[in-house]
Amino acid sequence: MAYLELNNIYKNYGQGDSETEVLSNINLSIEEGEFVAIVGFTGSGKTTLVNLINGLIEPTKGEVLFKGKPVSGTSHERGVIFQNYSLLPWLTVEQNVLMAVKEAFPKREKAVWKRKAHYYIEMVGLTPAINKLPKELSGGMRQRVAVARALSMKPDMIIMDEPLGALDALTRGTLQDQILNIWEKDKRTALLITNDVDEGIYMADRIIPLRPGPNATLGPEFKIDIDRPRDKTELNDNENFKQTRNAIIEYLMDIGEERKAKATEEILLPELTPIDFVK
Numbered sequence: 001m002a003y004l005e006l007n008n009i010y011k012n013y014g015q016g017d018s019e020t021e022v023l024s025n026i027n028l029s030i031e032e033g034e035f036v037a038i039v040g041f042t043g044s045g046k047t048t049l050v051n052l053i054n055g056l057i058e059p060t061k062g063e064v065l066f067k068g069k070p071v072s073g074t075s076h077e078r079g080v081i082f083q084n085y086s087l088l089p090w091l092t093v094e095q096n097v098l099m100a101v102k103e104a105f106p107k108r109e110k111a112v113w114k115r116k117a118h119y120y121i122e123m124v125g126l127t128p129a130i131n132k133l134p135k136e137l138s139g140g141m142r143q144r145v146a147v148a149r150a151l152s153m154k155p156d157m158i159i160m161d162e163p164l165g166a167l168d169a170l171t172r173g174t175l176q177d178q179i180l181n182i183w184e185k186d187k188r189t190a191l192l193i194t195n196d197v198d199e200g201i202y203m204a205d206r207i208i209p210l211r212p213g214p215n216a217t218l219g220p221e222f223k224i225d226i227d228r229p230r231d232k233t234e235l236n237d238n239e240n241f242k243q244t245r246n247a248i249i250e251y252l253m254d255i256g257e258e259r260k261a262k263a264t265e266e267i268l269l270p271e272l273t274p275i276d277f278v279k
């Protein structure tokens, strides 16, 4: 039995004439302890996919199973790191993380909550900013709070919706390593949604492209056969990395071209002769 399973998922938005099928026949199976990355174009339905797995929305057709049971509603078992930091602006760094810890471990005592919160705040390097409000932090720091908050709930599965997209290269690299450390140390299962192929190759065991929508569906998977821990500086000289990267980029470019061709077809207007004006 797979840890997370998506079987024949379809998701439509709107009704009647304005109904659009955003996701079409999505099948995905992730084993316990795996790290899978989904790469996709802007607007292809990545967030819709995350929200379905998280239980925030329901599929129009098909089923999402987590540990063999249908997903219904959100759960602490699945921790999501969103692309916008979604922190509570009136709470400090410590309070934002504490709130999550309390929610995930309601029966523990205050000292345990504090210890857990401080552990994750330290891990993302924010101890010096522990009493600051979100508005006093940089974008990178806010995202680090969001990472600490999601991980502090000790979810069985970490789901990341382009969590690092807005960060500078250095902060992004540091956070990638912190997420990988946690994943490896605690043997979690992880799903990363990204538009950065290199990030996917550096972090994941498998990369699956999400073909552009409407009717977005998953493409063939690419296995990343590169030993861990991976060294970013050495990756560029790694033959396996180069080949995998080229294959994925070629595939994405091909489907990008297909999309462009389709777009041209779709905007062709019917022949309109303004008969009334010719008179």
Ligand SMILES: Nc1ncnc2c1ncn2[C@@H]1O[C@H](COP(=O)(O)OP(=O)(O)OP(=O)(O)O)[C@@H](O)[C@H]1O
Binding pocket: 013, 014, 022, 040, 041, 042, 043, 044, 045, 046, 047, 048, 049, 213
């Ligand atoms: N609640 C909604 N109602 C109607 N349409 C929606 C809704 N949510 C998303 N969509 C549409 O579904 C499509 C996919 O959106 P989604 O946010 O899942 O894509 P995405 O790949 O995450 O985009 P981005 O990369 O820009 O974040 C878009 O065309 C979007 O306009």
